Amino acid sequence: MKIGGNVFRIIYASRVSRPLASAELALLCEVATDRNLADGITGLFLFDGLRFLQAIEGEREAVEATMGRIARDVRHHEIDYVQRIHVGEREFPRWSMQMPSDRTGTTFLETVKADVAQVRDPYLRAQFIGFAKLASLWRRRGEG
Numbered sequence: 001m002k003i004g005g006n007v008f009r010i011i012y013a014s015r016v017s018r019p020l021a022s023a024e025l026a027l028l029c030e031v032a033t034d035r036n037l038a039d040g041i042t043g044l045f046l047f048d049g050l051r052f053l054q055a056i057e058g059e060r061e062a063v064e065a066t067m068g069r070i071a072r073d074v075r076h077h078e079i080d081y082v083q084r085i086h087v088g089e090r091e092f093p094r095w096s097m098q099m100p101s102d103r104t105g106t107t108f109l110e111t112v113k114a115d116v117a118q119v120r121d122p123y124l125r126a127q128f129i130g131f132a133k134l135a136s137l138w139r140r141r142g143e144g
C-alpha cells in the first residue's frame with residue numbers, strides 16, 4: 001500500500017500580531033509569490049484582516065524551508081498546524097492569495113469558493129470555505 005506521495009503539504013492558521021498596512025501586505029504577497037514560484041511551491045493564502053489560513057505544497061525540503069521562514073515571521077503568531085502530510089498529488093496546483101475585499105465579505109467568500117472548487121478533498125474545501133464564511137459574517141456585523 002502506498003502510504004504517501006511525493007508532495008508534502010502544510011496547512012496552518014495564525015493571527016496577525018499587529019495591524020498590517022496595505023503596502024506592507026502587498027509587499028508580503030509579492031515576496032511570497034516570487035519565492036514560491038522559484039521554489040515550486042503552490043497553495044492558497046487567505047487573510048481576513050485578523051487571521052491567516054495558508055496551505056503550501058511542494059517538495060518536502062522546499063515546503064519545510066518556507067514554513068521555517070513563515071514561522072519566524074513576527075507579523076503573525078499563534079500558529080496552529082492543521083495538516084502536515086505527504087500526499088499523492090497537489091490539491092492546489094497553482095499559487096493563489098485572497099484578501100478581504102473593500103466592499104462586502106461576500107466577494108471574499110465567492111472568490112475563495114471558486115479557488116477551492118477543484119480541490120478534491122471535501123474536508124479541505126470545507127476548511128477554507130468555513131474560514132471565508134466566518135470572515136464575511138463578522139465583516140457584515142461591522143466587527144472588523
Ligand SMILES: Cc1cc2nc3c(=O)[nH]c(=O)nc-3n(C[C@H](O)[C@H](O)[C@H](O)COP(=O)(O)O)c2cc1C
Nearest residue numbers: 028031032033035036052056066069070073075076
Ligand atoms: C502569514 C504569512 C505568510 C507568508 N507566506 C509566505 C510564503 O508562502 N512564501 C514565502 O516565501 N514567504 C512567505 N511569507 C514571508 C516570509 O515570512 C519571509 O518574510 C519571506 O519568505 C522572506 O524571507 P527572508 O527574508 O528570510 O528571505 C509569509 C509571511 C507571513 C506573515
